[in-house]
Amino acid sequence: NLVQISLNDLDSFFGNIDSNFFKGRYTILFLVWESEYIAPELAENLNLFNEIWTTSAIVNHILEKYNNPIIIVPHPVEVALSPIESQNKIEFFDKKKFSFLFSYHSSVERKNPFFLLNAFTTAFANKDDVELVIKTVGASDYRKVKKRLLHRLPSNIKIQDTVLDKNNVNHLINECDAY
Numbered sequence: 001n002l003v004q005i006s007l008n009d010l011d012s013f014f015g016n017i018d019s020n021f022f023k024g025r026y027t028i029l030f031l032v033w034e035s036e037y038i039a040p041e042l043a044e045n046l047n048l049f050n051e052i053w054t055t056s057a058i059v060n061h062i063l064e065k066y067n068n069p070i071i072i073v074p075h076p077v078e079v080a081l082s083p084i085e086s087q088n089k090i091e092f093f094d095k096k097k098f099s100f101l102f103s104y105h106s107s108v109e110r111k112n113p114f115f116l117l118n119a120f121t122t123a124f125a126n127k128d129d130v131e132l133v134i135k136t137v138g139a140s141d142y143r144k145v146k147k148r149l150l151h152r153l154p155s156n157i158k159i160q161d162t163v164l165d166k167n168n169v170n171h172l173i174n175e176c177d178a179y
Contacts, residue, residue, distance in 0.1 A: 003049070004030040007042040014048075026050045030073070033059050081174060082167045090168075092160055093175055097131045101176035103169070105137035114148070121154055132157045135164075135172065 001021065005013055029049040038046075046052065046066045053073040054060055060070050093099040100120070104111040113134055124130045136159060153159070164172065173179055 001025050001027040002030060002053075003027065007031065007033065007038065007045065010042070010045040010048075014045075028053055029068075030054070031059070031063070033062060036062060038062065081170055084168060084171055090160070090162065090164075092133050092135065092172060094131055097129055097156075098178070099176045100130070100132045100178045101135065101172065102132065103135040103172070103179075117153075117157065120157065124156065126154050126156060128156070130156055133176070134159045136161045137163055 003013070027049050028051045029046070030053045032055050043066065046063070046068060049068055052063055052066075052068045052070045054063060054070060055073065055075050057072060060072055063070050092101075102113065102116055104113065116132075116134075120132045124132075134157065
């Protein structure tokens with residue numbers, strides 16, 4: 001069995017799945033985690049799996065204290081990109097700069113762009129050869145947050161609030177230097 005679910009949802013998952021689902025089967029949890037801490041009540045569920053797959057060495061490090069074997073299985077990267085019609089192409093990056101990209105359409109509390117701004121400005125201050133592009137969706141729905149972000153932006157950070165289809169997002173990731 002391969003189970004891909006958030007740790008927060010495991011209790012309800014086990015409450016809805018027949019226990020025969022696991023009998024005589026090797027069961028793998030595919031887990032992506034975004035915190036350095038796992039609450040004990042969530043961590044106890046990790047031992048219900050024979051193995052854990054995760055996407056990065058960072059998550060591997062967080063999970064290695066538990067008894068399961070852990071394998072890093074990176075997110076797949078799409079290599080074949082469809083061309084973009086020139087009239088639909090948005091220029092996000094300055095080709096003369098090393099370009100970092102941060103993209104989110106999740107809650108500000110979960111993705112914490114303010115921490116990113118602090119880290120980036122600490123590392124790169126007002127360096128002219130480096131930029132950070134923050135690509136959002138729906139920032140107009142969060143006017144107070146957007147105002148706080150814009151208030152703190154040095155000249156080498158810009159925000160693009162736009163909806164892109166999957167192909168354009170893939171091009172965007174492909175065009176930055178670091179994601």
